Structure formats: structure tokens, C-alpha cells
Amino acid sequence: MKLCMIGTGYVGLVSGVCFSDLGNDVICVDKDINKINLLKKGKIPIYEPGLSELVIKNYKNKKLKFSSDLKTSVKNSDIIFICVGTPTKKSGSSADLSQIYNVAKKISLSINKFKIIITKSTVPVTTGDQIEKILSKKNSKNKFAVVSNPEFLREGEAIRDFTYPDRIVIGSNDKKSNRIMKNLYSPLISKGAQYIHSSRRAAELIKYASNAFLATKITFINEIANLCEKTGINVEDISIGMGLDKRIGSRFLRAGPAYGGSCFPKDTRAITSTGDEFKTNLSVIKSVIKSNQNRSNILLKRVHEILKNKVKNKKITFLGVTFKANTDDMRDSSSLIMIPSLAKKGALIKYFDPTGYKKDFEKIKNVSYENTIKKSLDGSDLVIIHTEWNDFKSLNFKKLVKGKKFIIYDMRNIYSPTKIKGQGFKYFSIGR
Ligand SMILES: NC(=O)c1ccc[n+]([C@@H]2O[C@H](COP(=O)([O-])OP(=O)(O)OC[C@H]3O[C@@H](n4cnc5c(N)ncnc54)[C@H](O)[C@@H]3O)[C@@H](O)[C@H]2O)c1
Incomplete structure (x- = not known):
């Protein structure tokens, strides 16, 4: 054809x-x-x-x-x-x-x-x-x-x-x-x-309803992770325990940063707008949008706590800046909120991403790109694992940076807390 x-x-x-x-x-x-x-x-x-x-x-x-x-x-x-x-x-x-x-x-x-x-x-x-x-x-x-x-x-x-x-x-x-x-x-x-x-209209709505549902799942587990942090529970246990229920399923049930990308943020907004146009209040999706918008603030607050509220002149490394792994897409990535916010507070940011330099940070003072993981970690006070690239999944931090021990904030729960802490690093993750 x-x-x-x-x-x-x-x-x-x-x-x-x-x-x-x-x-x-x-x-x-x-x-x-x-x-x-x-x-x-x-x-x-x-x-x-x-x-x-x-x-x-x-x-x-x-x-x-x-x-x-x-x-x-x-x-x-x-x-x-x-x-x-x-x-x-x-x-x-x-x-x-x-x-x-x-x-x-x-x-x-x-x-x-x-x-x-x-x-x-x-x-x-x-x-x-x-x-x-x-x-x-x-x-x-x-x-x-x-x-x-x-x-x-x-x-x-x-x-x-x-x-x-x-x-x-x-x-x-x-x-x-x-x-x-x-x-x-x-x-x-x-x-x-x-x-x-x-029908044509049903097909149009199937797409929005699907994306809104997936965004809801992510937001749901992110909020549960907040509760886990306050109650000393490991959110991974909750994800496994819930996900094995076939009615729920384990995919999109992993806590992390705010959802981003070229689809979920714009599609959740658009479907609520369609709802309003047809005088139907899609209140669940509206609160998902609100919760997700607040997600980056929650994680930023945690960064401030980790650094004991002394962010000025702190060297922070972002490993990964795209909204997810295996793409160069920066649209609505939570790094676009977190990096400028920390830079504005006086942090000195270096980032590495397997898909290279990002124009998005070009005009932001104190933000620079490094073309290797090693260079990006050099001299760092805090390393934030922002995107779940395979490249970051089995790093030997001890070998990569001899001497200086930085703090690690693993926003994707890639590493085992006990193993990393055993290597002498201060380690924080999401919901555990
Ligand atoms: N990116 C995804 O993962 C994904 C997945 C499913 C659905 N979608 C949907 O698919 C659509 C496209 O998304 P995308 O990510 O591919 O967008 P994109 O921005 O990567 O690509 C859109 C392309 O359309 C071109 N374009 C715009 N106006 C044109 C015109 N008049 N004539 C010829 N070309 C024109 C642009 O130059 C651009 O290259 C969106 O509605 C999106 O929601 C995206």
C-alpha cells in the first residue's frame, strides 16, 4: 500500500x-x-x-x-x-x-x-x-x-x-x-x-483515557512512597505486593520523580479540558495533575534536607536528565524543574546524559555538561540519579572517584541501600 x-x-x-x-x-x-x-x-x-x-x-x-x-x-x-x-x-x-x-x-x-x-x-x-x-x-x-x-x-x-x-x-x-x-x-x-x-470518537478517547490511567498509576505509587518514607516502609515491597494482583499489575507502579515526557503531562491536561468542555468534572485526573506538579517540589525539599539546607556552592551531579531512559526527549522532564531551581539557589550543577548535551540548560548559570560519568562525578557533594539508564545501573562509585565520598540520592531506586552504604556512601532513595 x-x-x-x-x-x-x-x-x-x-x-x-x-x-x-x-x-x-x-x-x-x-x-x-x-x-x-x-x-x-x-x-x-x-x-x-x-x-x-x-x-x-x-x-x-x-x-x-x-x-x-x-x-x-x-x-x-x-x-x-x-x-x-x-x-x-x-x-x-x-x-x-x-x-x-x-x-x-x-x-x-x-x-x-x-x-x-x-x-x-x-x-x-x-x-x-x-x-x-x-x-x-x-x-x-x-x-x-x-x-x-x-x-x-x-x-x-x-x-x-x-x-x-x-x-x-x-x-x-x-x-x-x-x-x-x-x-x-x-x-x-x-x-x-x-x-x-x-467508533472514531471512542478511539480518540481510548488514547487519552489510557495515558491518564498510566499517569494515575505512577502518581498513586509516588504518593504511597511519601507515606513509606514517613513510616519506615520500603515502597518496593508495596509495589511487589500490589503488582502481583492481576487486577492491578506491576507495570507503572515504581516510585520515582514526577512523570514527564511528551505525552502524559499534555494528555492529562487535555483530557480534563475536554471534560470541562463537555461539563464533566474529571476530578481524579485533575488531582493527579496537581500531585504530579507538586512531586518535583517534594523531591527538591528532600534535596535541601539532605544538604542540611546548605545548597549554595554545593556541587550537585545529575546522572541522566531525560524524562526516562533510552530517549533524548527532554519534553516536560522533571530535571527541567529541579536543575534550574537548585542552580537558582546557588548550587553548582554538572550533568551527564548518554544522549549528550542539552540546549535546555544553555542559559542557566552554573549548569554545565560533562561528557563522561567520571568527569561529572569529580568533586561532587551530591549525586542525583535522575534517569534510569543502564549506564548508571552498575557503577562502582568507590573506584570512579577515589577519596572523596559524596552523598547519593537515587531517585530511581537502582541500588541496594545496604550495599551502597556498606561502601561508605551516604545514600538516599525514594520511599525506602
Ligand atoms: N512521542 C511519543 O512517544 C508519542 C507516543 C504516542 C503518541 N504520540 C503523539 O503523536 C503526535 C506526534 O508526537 P511526536 O512526539 O512524534 O512529535 P514530534 O514533535 O517529534 O514530531 C512532529 C513533527 O511534525 C512536523 N510537522 C508539524 N507541522 C507539520 C506540517 N504542517 N507539515 C509537515 N510536518 C509537520 C514537525 O516538524 C515535527 O517533525 C502527538 O500528538 C503525540 O501526542 C507521541
């Missing part, structure tokens, strides 16, 4: 490449010409394990193409996936759908034969209806179908998640597009993926 992915970011690039690897002819379009030129040279603009090899392979065998010409690419394709960003609006908490509608208007000028237009971007309930209206202005209704196919891949695991998804959700209000979509996904269905067909 001939596919066009509009928006060649984390979702558009990964799903486009994977669809091409399944034998489809895919053209990935982006308005960012630099991105397209890089990709044409075989250079990958994002960090995603395994992506580079797949891009090069499918680009070479011409199943995958890159272009900044949206109109021609749409004309030459049968199935169009919209994969552009849906960030929070600058004012308020609803989703900014300007990129979506902008693309829909451009598509409406390029419909030369029947096409399926799909939102793979996360879009609020009724967005599909709006896209349909935009397309109808220039085209008769039998020339297109608008479908919702939310994407559930996780950055860092994106290729595996795309190839072996738990479920494929297709929301369409007509039989023809459902048949075509089922056929497109048949290689994944035959490998065991569940195919779920629903």
Missing part, C-alpha cells in the same frame, strides 16, 4: 519506517527541511534504539522516502497518517490543534482519488469530526474517510512496541476504511496483536 506520514517525529518516523519494513511504500513528510535532508543522508534526528539501521535499510531499497512536499506526497498516496504535534495551548490546558488543522487544510487541496486520512497524533474527542468538515469543504464525501488510529508506542522501545503492540485501535465510522486498515495491519495481527474496531 502507498502510505504518507505527515510529521516525521518520534511517531511519524518510527511508524513510517516500520510500515515500510512490512513491505509498504512509505513517504515521510516534514515541514522541517533540515530534518528531511538529514534523513536523506541516513542521519537520524532523534535517539531511538534500532531506528537508524531500519531507516537505512528501507531507504536503500526504496520502500522509504523523505520529502518536504506535502501536496505531491499526499496525491501519490492512498493512506495518509497525520503524525504532527498536539502540545498544550500556550494559555489554558487544552490541546493546541493548529498543526492538525493546518495539515488537514493542505490535504484537502490534494485529494485526487479515494484516500483514508488517519490521525495517529493524539487528538481530543471530536477532532476527527472537525477534520471531516475541513476536507468536505473542498471534496465530496465519497473521496475520503477520516479514521482515528492512536499510537501507543513508547519512546526508547518504539520499534518493538510498533511491531508487537498489545492492541491496534481503529476508530472509523465506515466499513470500507475499517477493512483497509485491518488489511494494512494484518502482518501485526497475525503475530498476535489484538485488533479493536470502535
Whole structure:
């Protein structure tokens, strides 16, 4: 099948490449010409394990193409996936759908034969209806179908998640597009993926409800961790004890910093805004957002306590700054709150991240990047393990920094408190 992915970011690039690897002819379009030129040279603009090899392979065998010409690419394709960003609006908490509608208007000028237009971007309930209206202005209704196919891949695991998804959700209000979509996904269905067909609006809501639920799970265990810290209980015991109940499950039940990333923060905000629009108070999700916003303050307060309220001129190392491991994505990472706050209080911050230097801290005084773990630890008073990269999981701190003993605040509970304390380090972690 001939596919066009509009928006060649984390979702558009990964799903486009994977669809091409399944034998489809895919053209990935982006308005960012630099991105397209890089990709044409075989250079990958994002960090995603395994992506580079797949891009090069499918680009070479011409199943995958890159272009900044949206109109021609749409004309030459049968199935169009919209994969552009849906960030929070600058004012308020609803989703900014300007990129979506902008693309829909451009598509409406390029419909030369029947096409399926799909939102793979996360879009609020009724967005599909709006896209349909935009397309109808220039085209008769039998020339297109608008479908919702939310994407559930996780950055860092994106290729595996795309190839072996738990479920494929297709929301369409007509039989023809459902048949075509089922056929497109048949290689994944035959490998065991569940195919779920629903109304378009239901598919849109399934995505938001799923993300809001996962964000709730994380926030729930983070609050339980706060109680564990006050009562001398190990939160890991609680996670195991709860997670083994099949109705609960152990995933997303590990205490740590505030949830971040390009999805949970904006999607929880957007769904509450949709609720308000439809006069439905989503009070659980609203309190999750509030609790998560407060999470970084709680951890910062702990940092101040650990340093006996003497933060000024203290050398603090951050190991990992991305919102989670195996991605270079900094969007809404809790490090963006914690690092500036500590720097403002006079701390001298060094950070190391396996995905390198981050522009986000460029303008913040007293924050510097080190290109090795060893250099970042050198002279440190406090080491904060912020992101759960494998690179940080078996460090021999004693060997890395001879002599000086720093304090460790392990926000991911990677290390065993007894082992690390046995090596002579002061060690703090989350909920234990
Ligand atoms: N990142 C994830 O892990 C993830 C997972 C599931 C769903 N989603 C959803 O998928 C959507 C995209 O997310 P992302 O992380 O891939 O975003 P992204 O910012 O990485 O990529 C979006 C791309 O769209 C391009 N773009 C914007 N307007 C365009 C236009 N008019 N024409 C062509 N290209 C255009 C941008 O240049 C950018 O490269 C969002 O709605 C997000 O919520 C993301």
C-alpha cells in the first residue's frame, strides 16, 4: 500500500519506517527541511534504539522516502497518517490543534482519488469530526474517510512496541476504511496483536483515557512512597505486593520523580479540558495533575534536607536528565524543574546524559555538561540519579572517584541501600 506520514517525529518516523519494513511504500513528510535532508543522508534526528539501521535499510531499497512536499506526497498516496504535534495551548490546558488543522487544510487541496486520512497524533474527542468538515469543504464525501488510529508506542522501545503492540485501535465510522486498515495491519495481527474496531470518537478517547490511567498509576505509587518514607516502609515491597494482583499489575507502579515526557503531562491536561468542555468534572485526573506538579517540589525539599539546607556552592551531579531512559526527549522532564531551581539557589550543577548535551540548560548559570560519568562525578557533594539508564545501573562509585565520598540520592531506586552504604556512601532513595 502507498502510505504518507505527515510529521516525521518520534511517531511519524518510527511508524513510517516500520510500515515500510512490512513491505509498504512509505513517504515521510516534514515541514522541517533540515530534518528531511538529514534523513536523506541516513542521519537520524532523534535517539531511538534500532531506528537508524531500519531507516537505512528501507531507504536503500526504496520502500522509504523523505520529502518536504506535502501536496505531491499526499496525491501519490492512498493512506495518509497525520503524525504532527498536539502540545498544550500556550494559555489554558487544552490541546493546541493548529498543526492538525493546518495539515488537514493542505490535504484537502490534494485529494485526487479515494484516500483514508488517519490521525495517529493524539487528538481530543471530536477532532476527527472537525477534520471531516475541513476536507468536505473542498471534496465530496465519497473521496475520503477520516479514521482515528492512536499510537501507543513508547519512546526508547518504539520499534518493538510498533511491531508487537498489545492492541491496534481503529476508530472509523465506515466499513470500507475499517477493512483497509485491518488489511494494512494484518502482518501485526497475525503475530498476535489484538485488533479493536470502535467508533472514531471512542478511539480518540481510548488514547487519552489510557495515558491518564498510566499517569494515575505512577502518581498513586509516588504518593504511597511519601507515606513509606514517613513510616519506615520500603515502597518496593508495596509495589511487589500490589503488582502481583492481576487486577492491578506491576507495570507503572515504581516510585520515582514526577512523570514527564511528551505525552502524559499534555494528555492529562487535555483530557480534563475536554471534560470541562463537555461539563464533566474529571476530578481524579485533575488531582493527579496537581500531585504530579507538586512531586518535583517534594523531591527538591528532600534535596535541601539532605544538604542540611546548605545548597549554595554545593556541587550537585545529575546522572541522566531525560524524562526516562533510552530517549533524548527532554519534553516536560522533571530535571527541567529541579536543575534550574537548585542552580537558582546557588548550587553548582554538572550533568551527564548518554544522549549528550542539552540546549535546555544553555542559559542557566552554573549548569554545565560533562561528557563522561567520571568527569561529572569529580568533586561532587551530591549525586542525583535522575534517569534510569543502564549506564548508571552498575557503577562502582568507590573506584570512579577515589577519596572523596559524596552523598547519593537515587531517585530511581537502582541500588541496594545496604550495599551502597556498606561502601561508605551516604545514600538516599525514594520511599525506602
Ligand atoms: N512521542 C511519543 O512517544 C508519542 C507516543 C504516542 C503518541 N504520540 C503523539 O503523536 C503526535 C506526534 O508526537 P511526536 O512526539 O512524534 O512529535 P514530534 O514533535 O517529534 O514530531 C512532529 C513533527 O511534525 C512536523 N510537522 C508539524 N507541522 C507539520 C506540517 N504542517 N507539515 C509537515 N510536518 C509537520 C514537525 O516538524 C515535527 O517533525 C502527538 O500528538 C503525540 O501526542 C507521541
